[in-house]
Amino acid sequence: MSTAEILAQIEKNKKKTLMVILALLLVVTVAFGLFFAKNNAVIAEERDSLTATGTIEAKTVTAAFKIPGKIDAMPVEEGSKVEEGQHLATLENNQLMAKYTQAQGAYEAALSQAEQAGSAVALTEQQVEATISQLQAKVAQAEVGLTDAQQMYDRISRLHQAEAVSDKDYDQAKNNLELAKNQLLEAQAGLDQALASRTQVQVAQAQYQAALGQQTQALGALEEIEATLEDAVLKAPAPGYITQKYLEAGEMVNAGTPVFQITDLERPYVKVFISEEKIGRVQLNQEAEIRVPAFPDKVFKGKVVWINDAGDFAVRRAVSEQHQRDLRSFEVRIDIPNEDLLLKVGMTATVKLVEGEK
Structure with a gap:
């Protein structure tokens, strides 16, 4: 093959390579465009949805004697389930x-x-x-x-x-x-x-x-x-589970000193803040879907039980041509059934309020 033919072949290969590179660049550009468009759509949908993050909480009470004395017996331990009025401990009473x-x-x-x-x-x-x-x-x-x-x-x-x-x-x-x-x-x-x-x-x-x-x-x-x-008999002030035991039998206790902490783990709740732009879409007894990092594939069901009538801190500043003002948020509480005790107090929870058809 002559030198001219070799140069022509090289030039032809360069053109093919350039066409391939251009095609790849086009595909990548389209892919990135679709990705960013989809991502922006997801972000926009997320912003428009009733989604917020909160922390799993539960009603917690402490049990304490009304009188001082020496603890005689404590028939319950941490983790025990107790009912309201159940005996938790007794003082010596001779x-x-x-x-x-x-x-x-x-x-x-x-x-x-x-x-x-x-x-x-x-x-x-x-x-x-x-x-x-x-x-x-x-x-x-x-x-x-x-x-x-x-x-x-x-x-x-x-x-x-x-x-x-x-x-x-x-x-x-x-x-x-x-x-x-x-x-x-x-x-x-x-x-x-x-x-x-x-x-x-x-x-x-x-x-x-x-x-x-x-x-x-x-x-x-x-x-x-x-x-x-x-x-002299300490009774459970509310139903729940013993989550803290502060003293042991044989110890002296003063009146009012906490002896047990009782937490209602079967009926936890999460509080989230909804902006004033969206709070009108929130109703009592509205269903909610709750997700926690510990169980990424599980959706916990809950419902709205309380909506604060008073606005709280500003979530962002809204600016218009005529004036500017702070947008406030409203606290919303969602109760979550937890009979299997999978949810733990302190877990981070993502809450999505389910909206029906309009």
Whole structure:
């Protein structure tokens, strides 16, 4: 092959190579264009969607004794599931039990004294009123006797003046009248004394009221000891799981010192912030899809349970030709069922609020 032919072949190969390179550049350019277009579309869709990031949280409470003491027993450990009101720990209560026995005995004694005082009131009132009734009848009888004696005396006196009866009959009538007067005076004095004895009933009633007061005081002391004994038992203030155990059996504890931390792991939630441009698309009970890095292929279902009516911090600044202002965001809470306990408190969660057809 001549030199000219070789040069022509080389030139031809250069053209082919250039065409291939140009074709590859075109393909790459188109590919990158499609990639960036798709990426921009995804970003635009992401920006327009109701998607936000938050942290998995859960209701957490601490359990603490109301009184100081030495921890006697702790039947639950970290990780234990507890129900509201379940016994978590107890304090030593030997001294409290001794005080309870004393208070119970004092109350029973006060109760017995009050019952006796109440019975005494009824008995005293019955006796006094019976005596008064008897003396009232006696006074009435004496009044009748005095009336009869007065009438007899008046009749005998007239006859005596007319010398129709003897002095002996007149003296007898006069003596009978004096006797009837004395009997009435004696009966009336006895009735007055009986009426005055009603004060004994008042005294008995006062003693009964005092006994009732002592009974009430003793009952209050007993109930106070009972309440203290109840406070010596630590109960779960809410259902959940023991996520922290701060003390052990045998340790001394002050009133209010946390002993356990209880977290409601089965009902966690996540709070996210939605901008004011999108908050109008968020509704209560709206479904949500939650994803966490620990389970990239799993979608957890939740629903909106709270939307803050007050805006929070600005998410970005909106600028128009006429004015500029800060766009605010609104806090939204989504509850997430978690019976299998896969979600952990503190996990980062991506939340997408599901919108229905418009």
